Amino acid sequence: MWTFANFDLKYRLTLRISAVSAICFAAICAVVLWDIDRSARAELDDAANITARTLQLQLSKTRWINNPPSTFPDLDSIASSVMRPGLCIAYRAGNGHMVQQFCSGARMPGEPPLAFAVVHRTIFDPGREAARPVLLGDRQMGEAVAWIDPSVVTAETWRELSRLLPVLAGALVLLCVLAYAALAQALRPTRLIRAGLERIAAGDLTARLPPFDLAELSAIRDVFNRLAESLASAIAERNELTRRLIALQDEERRHLARELHDEFGQSLAAIRALASAAGQSAAKACPELASECDSIGRTATDMMTTLRGALFRLRPPDLDELGLAASLEGLVAGWSRRQCGRTQFEIRLTGPVDSLPDTVGLNLYRIAQEGLTNAARHADATRVLLQLTLRDAGDASIEQAATAVELTIEDDGAASDQAGKSGMGLLGMRERAAVLGGQLNFEPRPGGGSRLHVVVPLAASRNRPRLDQRILTECAA
Numbered sequence: 001m002w003t004f005a006n007f008d009l010k011y012r013l014t015l016r017i018s019a020v021s022a023i024c025f026a027a028i029c030a031v032v033l034w035d036i037d038r039s040a041r042a043e044l045d046d047a048a049n050i051t052a053r054t055l056q057l058q059l060s061k062t063r064w065i066n067n068p069p070s071t072f073p074d075l076d077s078i079a080s081s082v083m084r085p086g087l088c089i090a091y092r093a094g095n096g097h098m099v100q101q102f103c104s105g106a107r108m109p110g111e112p113p114l115a116f117a118v119v120h121r122t123i124f125d126p127g128r129e130a131a132r133p134v135l136l137g138d139r140q141m142g143e144a145v146a147w148i149d150p151s152v153v154t155a156e157t158w159r160e161l162s163r164l165l166p167v168l169a170g171a172l173v174l175l176c177v178l179a180y181a182a183l184a185q186a187l188r189p190t191r192l193i194r195a196g197l198e199r200i201a202a203g204d205l206t207a208r209l210p211p212f213d214l215a216e217l218s219a220i221r222d223v224f225n226r227l228a229e230s231l232a233s234a235i236a237e238r239n240e241l242t243r244r245l246i247a248l249q250d251e252e253r254r255h256l257a258r259e260l261h262d263e264f265g266q267s268l269a270a271i272r273a274l275a276s277a278a279g280q281s282a283a284k285a286c287p288e289l290a291s292e293c294d295s296i297g298r299t300a301t302d303m304m305t306t307l308r309g310a311l312f313r314l315r316p317p318d319l320d321e322l323g324l325a326a327s328l329e330g331l332v333a334g335w336s337r338r339q340c341g342r343t344q345f346e347i348r349l350t351g352p353v354d355s356l357p358d359t360v361g362l363n364l365y366r367i368a369q370e371g372l373t374n375a376a377r378h379a380d381a382t383r384v385l386l387q388l389t390l391r392d393a394g395d396a397s398i399e400q401a402a403t404a405v406e407l408t409i410e411d412d413g414a415a416s417d418q419a420g421k422s423g424m425g426l427l428g429m430r431e432r433a434a435v436l437g438g439q440l441n442f443e444p445r446p447g448g449g450s451r452l453h454v455v456v457p458l459a460a461s462r463n464r465p466r467l468d469q470r471i472l473t474e475c476a477a
Contacts, residue, residue, distance in 0.1 A: 009190075010183045017179045018172065025168045032164055036157050037124045044130045044146050047082040051089045052132035052144035054078045059136045075102040086152025091134070092143045099142070103149075112158030117151075126153035189217050196224060203439070205232035242431045250362065257314040265307055272300035323354035324361040324388075328368060332386060335372055343376060344383045351390030356405060360456060363432040364388070364407050367440070370429055371409040371452045381413030381449060404438075404457045412449040429454075 058072050073091040082089065083104045090101030112120075120126065129147035133140045189212045199207035207228055209221040279293030322330075332347045339345070356364070368386060375384045387408040426442055429452075433440040438456030445451050 010180055010187060013183050014176055014180045018176045021172050021175050025172060028168065029161065029164065032161065033120075033124070033157060036160055037126075040126070040148065040153055040156075041130075043084070044087075044128075044148060047087060047089060048130035048132045048144055048146040050082050051075070051078050051091075051146060052134050055091060055134045055142075055144055056136070059134065059141060073100050075100055078102075079104075082146075084148075085156075086149035088147050088149070090145045092131070092145050094140065094142050098145075101145075112154050116158055116161075117154045120154050120157055121150055124153075124157075126150040126157075186214070189214070193217070193220060193224065196228075200228060200231070205235060239434055243435050246363070246432060246435055253314045257311050260307060260314075261311055265304065265311075268300050268304045268307065272297050272304070275300060324356060324365060325349050325353045327365055328353075328386065328388065331365075331369060331372065335376055335384075339376060343381055345372070346383070346385045348385070348387045348389075350388070351405075353388055353390065356390075356458075360405065360436055360458070363436055364405070364454070364456070367429045367432055367452075367454055368407060368409065370425070375409060375411040375413065375450075378413075381411035384409065384411045404455055407452075407454040407456075409452040410445065410449065412445075412447075 054077070055073050058074055062072055075089055075091065078089060079102050083102075085104055088101060088103035091099045093099050126148065127150035129145055131143045131145045134142045134144055192209060196207045196209050205228055209224050212218045212221055275293050275297035279290050279297065282289035282293055328349070329347055332345045335343075336345045354361075368388075372384065372386065375381055385408075387406070387410075389406045389408075391404045391406065430440045433454050433456065436456040438454060441451075441453045443451055443453075
């Protein structure tokens with residue numbers, strides 16, 4: 001839903017400036033209306049004063065002339081000097097009756113809007129009159145009265161205001177445009193700050209902000225750059241520690257696999273051989289012990305089968321002997337046999353997969369191993385697809401052609417959060433991807449199921465130093 005919060009800072013400040021400006025312009029209009037009304041009052045008072053003085057002069061003449069013509073009051077002689085459109089002058093006798101009045105018939109062109117006319121007449125009362133006494137000596141003979149037609153006053157006011165409104169409206173629009181442009185120019189560095197934050201969020205810890213003119217933005221820039229440096233240092237240390245731990249883990253697995261194969265495996269083989277020899281002797285000397293010897297041999301055989309499975313999980317021999325492609329194919333084939341047709345496993349390999357560096361191949365195999373385990377055990381899927389693709393891989397060598405390797409595991413089962421709880425879990429897979437300088441995403445598929453996607457840049461992996469032997473030496477020291 002649209003709200004005021006959807007506006008950015010430039011719009012908000014521009015709206016506030018326009019609101020303040022509109023209030024100021026409204027105040028200007030009010031002052032103009034008051035000034036027009038004041039001018040009309042002054043003009044009305046002047047007309048009443050002139051009429052009163054002229055009538056007093058006419059009365060004085062009738063007093064000093066023996067046979068004065070009956071021309072009092074004579075408003076015609078006054079009209080030429082005071083009349084204006086809509087103005088009326090009159091003489092009101094002492095008994096309150098209008099003896100004579102004269103009104104200008106001229107009208108102002110154009111009619112104001114009805115709403116403006118109603119508001120103007122309500123506030124300013126343009127139909128008021130101005131009255132001045134007409135004296136003969138000390139005696140008041142009557143009043144000189146002047147008033148203006150309210151419609152004429154309203155029309156004149158609207159005409160003056162209509163000249164001012166376009167100017168104010170244009171000034172308001174121009175002010176808003178200039179304010180927005182100035183704010184956009186002043187806030188342009190915020191785009192760089194946002195872009196830098198987005199780069200940091202995307203994992204690019206080399207992002208830095210340039211110097212800014214504003215002191216406030218320069219302070220933000222300094223804090224941002226220090227934070228980026230600290231974050232890069234912390235992540236580099238964490239990745240270094242993760243590489244050490246994974247290298248030690250893999251070495252420990254190899255060591256444990258050798259120990260189990262050399263010691264435990266040979267012991268089981270010896271037990272099975274002794275059980276077979278004892279069974280042959282018992283068949284001749286004590287037949288009732290032959291079944292016990294066979295049971296010991298079967299138990300030793302079962303333990304050797306379990307041991308081979310554990311050795312394969314600890315250190316698959318195919319990865320060293322046959323390469324990554326054959327190891328992944330064997331991993332997929334093993335899961336297909338164990339699922340007995342309940343889940344269909346597929347594999348697609350694109351490019352010279354076996355040309356990948358040993359560190360990349362081992363970590364990708366471990367990620368694939370964990371991903372297939374999660375899909376088979378927790379997703380309840382009927383189809384699982386494993387894809388390993390080298391980007392831009394051609395006929396040239398991998399150092400010249402491939403830029404990155406992608407590992408994808410998709411299933412059509414139920415997206416489960418158990419991925420992080422089985423074995424090494426999702427966290428372990430993310431750490432292995434981070435060791436290679438890559439990224440791992442685990443998300444639901446639009447059509448159902450889940451998708452595990454790993455992208456490893458090969459340039460970063462080739463430039464990463466080989467740490468296994470150095471780490472083991474340091475730890476041993």
